[in-house]
Amino acid sequence: MAEQKATNVHWHEGDITRGHRQKILGHKGATLWFTGLSGSGKSTVAVELEGRLSELGFLSYRLDGDNVRLGINKNLGFTAEDRTENIRRIGEIAKLYVDTGVIALSSFISPYSSDRDQVRALHEAAGMDFIEVFVDCSLEAAESRDPKGLYKKARAGEIKNFTGIDDPYEAPRKPEVHLHSDKQSLDEEVEQILSVLRSRNIIPA
Amino acid sequence: MAEQKATNVHWHEGDITRGHRQKILGHKGATLWFTGLSGSGKSTVAVELEGRLSELGFLSYRLDGDNVRLGINKNLGFTAEDRTENIRRIGEIAKLYVDTGVIALSSFISPYSSDRDQVRALHEAAGMDFIEVFVDCSLEAAESRDPKGLYKKARAGEIKNFTGIDDPYEAPRKPEVHLHSDKQSLDEEVEQILSVLRSRNIIPA
Numbered sequence: 281m282a283e284q285k286a287t288n289v290h291w292h293e294g295d296i297t298r299g300h301r302q303k304i305l306g307h308k309g310a311t312l313w314f315t316g317l318s319g320s321g322k323s324t325v326a327v328e329l330e331g332r333l334s335e336l337g338f339l340s341y342r343l344d345g346d347n348v349r350l351g352i353n354k355n356l357g358f359t360a361e362d363r364t365e366n367i368r369r370i371g372e373i374a375k376l377y378v379d380t381g382v383i384a385l386s387s388f389i390s391p392y393s394s395d396r397d398q399v400r401a402l403h404e405a406a407g408m409d410f411i412e413v414f415v416d417c418s419l420e421a422a423e424s425r426d427p428k429g430l431y432k433k434a435r436a437g438e439i440k441n442f443t444g445i446d447d448p449y450e451a452p453r454k455p456e457v458h459l460h461s462d463k464q465s466l467d468e469e470v471e472q473i474l475s476v477l478r479s480r481n482i483i484p485a
Numbered sequence: 486m487a488e489q490k491a492t493n494v495h496w497h498e499g500d501i502t503r504g505h506r507q508k509i510l511g512h513k514g515a516t517l518w519f520t521g522l523s524g525s526g527k528s529t530v531a532v533e534l535e536g537r538l539s540e541l542g543f544l545s546y547r548l549d550g551d552n553v554r555l556g557i558n559k560n561l562g563f564t565a566e567d568r569t570e571n572i573r574r575i576g577e578i579a580k581l582y583v584d585t586g587v588i589a590l591s592s593f594i595s596p597y598s599s600d601r602d603q604v605r606a607l608h609e610a611a612g613m614d615f616i617e618v619f620v621d622c623s624l625e626a627a628e629s630r631d632p633k634g635l636y637k638k639a640r641a642g643e644i645k646n647f648t649g650i651d652d653p654y655e656a657p658r659k660p661e662v663h664l665h666s667d668k669q670s671l672d673e674e675v676e677q678i679l680s681v682l683r684s685r686n687i688i689p690a
Contacts, residue, residue, distance in 0.1 A: 295532065296539045304544050327500065334501045339509050339544075341585045352577035355570075365560075372557035373578060380546045382585060 301381035307338050308482045309378035311371075311403055312473065314387045315396060315452060316415030317444050318430055319422035321461035325415060325469045326387045332470055333383060338483055340383035343370055348388075358441065364395055371399030378408045383482065391443045393450040409482055413473060414455035419444050421462035506586035512543050513687045514583035516576075516608055517678065519592045520601060520657060521620030522649050523635055524627035526666035530620060530674045531590045537675055538588060543688055545588035548575055553593075563646065569600055576604030583613045588687065596648045598655040614687055618678060619660035624649050626667040 302308050312329075314322040326342050333340045349356075353369055356362040367390050377384035390396055396412065403410035422444070423431040434442035441447040452458075457476050459469045478485045507513050517534075519527040531547050538545045554561075558574055561567040572595050582589035595601055601617065608615035627649070628636040639647035646652040657663075662681050664674045683690045 296535045300539050301544060301546075304539065304542055330501045334505050334509065337509055339506060339586070340501075341506075341581070343581075347581060347584070351580065352574050369557050369574075373581065375556065376546070376548075376552060376578065377585075379552070380582075380585075380587060381544070382587070 298379055298381065301379075305339055305381045307381070307383070307484065308409065309381040309383060310409035310411060310477070310480075310482045311374040311378055311384045311386060311399075312411045312413055312457075313374070313390070313396065313399065314385065314413045314415055315390045315455075316461070317417055317419060317422040317449055318389055318442075319425045319427055320415045320417035321425075321469075322387045322389075322415045325413075325459065325461065325466060325473075326385045328466050329470050329473055330385060332474065333483075336483070338383060339381070340385055341377060342385045342387060343373060343377075344387045348373075364392070367392075367395040367399065371402055374399070375402055375406065375408060378403065379406075383477075389443050389449070391447065391449045393452070396452065409480060411457060411476060411480075412452050412455040413457040413459065414452045415459050415461050416451070417461045503584055503586065506584075510544055510586045512586070512588070512689065513614065514586040514588060515614035515616060515682070515685075515687045516579040516583055516589045516591060516604075517616045517618055517662075518579070518595070518601065518604065519590065519618045519620055520595045520660075521666070522622055522624060522627040522654055523594055523647075524630045524632055525620045525622035526630075526664075526674075527592045527594075527620045530618075530664065530666065530671060530678075531592045533671050534675050534678055535590060537679065538688075541688070543588060544586070545590055546582060547590045547592060548578060548582075549592045553578075569597070572597075572600040572604065576607055579604070580607055580611065580613060583608065584611075588682075594648050594654070596652065596654045598657070601657065614685060616662060616681060616685075617657050617660040618662040618664065619657045620664050620666050621656070622666045 314326055316322050323344060330340050330342055348370055353366050356366050370386055370388060374384040374386050400410045426432060430439060433439045434445040443449050457473055477483045519531055521527050528549060535545050535547055553575055558571050561571050575591055579589040579591050605615045631637060635644060638644045639650040648654050662678055682688045
């Protein structure tokens with residue numbers, strides 16, 4: 281039993297909190313939840329922001345289809361149930377990142393308000409910053425870009441339940457950041473996000 | 486189309502890699518996969534290691550039952566299938582952490598070799614460090630500690646399929662770190678792990 285007591289002493293020494301990790305990193309963790317149509321420019325702005333944060337010495341990480349849909353969520357498809365589970369898991373991972381002190385950049389269409397609101401509630405209940413970034417872009421502009429040729433396939437009926445075509449996109453009502461990617465420059469978008477991160481003391485001013 | 490080209494230029498500027506993130510942190514990411522019986526001392530040594538790494542200015546994060554089983558894996562039970570999916574998801578999250586540059590400390594019984602080997606393969610295929618830490622402890626010692634009273638319940642038949650009682654624990658054959666928590670002090674265990682992290686250039690010597 282003496283050994284067990286010694287262990288307890290050590291436990292308290294090593295009980296590292298979110299605050300300790302923020303001190304190591306020099307900033308707070310937060311989730312930036314990019315939402316918008318396919319082709320709206322979510323990944324483009326997330327990548328650019330990641331570059332700017334890195335230049336400033338801040339640690340961010342992008343969660344996107346490449347590292348999530350092909351990894352932890354590879355056993356999920358595109359039924360309504362699977363889409364909801366997809367967003368739920370991403371929300372839980374983002375929350376782990378915030379706890380770690382990292383700025384998580386989640387970049388998924390995430391078309392349903394209820395799914396996004398659930399992730400928000402999860403964060404807010406834990407006292408974590410959840411910043412919804414609405415990458416607003418007209419369907420016409422997004423479809424004319426069509427970087428992956430998905431709209432073309434959706435119009436041809438080769439992809440079903442495609443957001444904006446035959447599945448709804450529910451726009452955020454009160455996003456913390458509202459970008460207009462068909463009107464703003466990339467630099468303007470990034471500056472708009474950085475200013476919100478500064479005003480919330482997530483990164484130093 | 487001119488706008489799209491400009492966007493491509495920006496893309497390359499912002500294309501942040503694992504290497505950039507390691508530079509921000511001053512160390513490499515890695516997964517330390519603690520495995521051992523319930524009560525063997527996995528969490529105790531992980532917590533102590535976390536404290537030491539934090540003192541040294543290195544960023545680690547513990548993945549354990551509290552933040553995983555109650556979060557992303559709350560929709561999983563304890564059937565063989567669910568246990569395997571539990572470990573698979575934890576492995577994928579750990580891999581995201583390594584990519585982020587963080588030292589992930591995964592602390593789960595993870596009794597089956599095949600599950601652990603799958604997580605190892607996942608890491609190694611991506612050129613990531615996977616360090617299996619076998620927290621070796623006799624069943625007698627673990628059961629006499631019984632910090633959560635689980636062995637008592639398992640012996641009474643109140644918990645079924647309990648590792649070491651009526652479910653097997655498959656010990657690692659070639660763990661990168663082999664601890665003997667019923668014979669070593671906590672400091673010795675932590676030093677043994679740190680020396681492996683240094684010899685693999687995960688943290689600076």
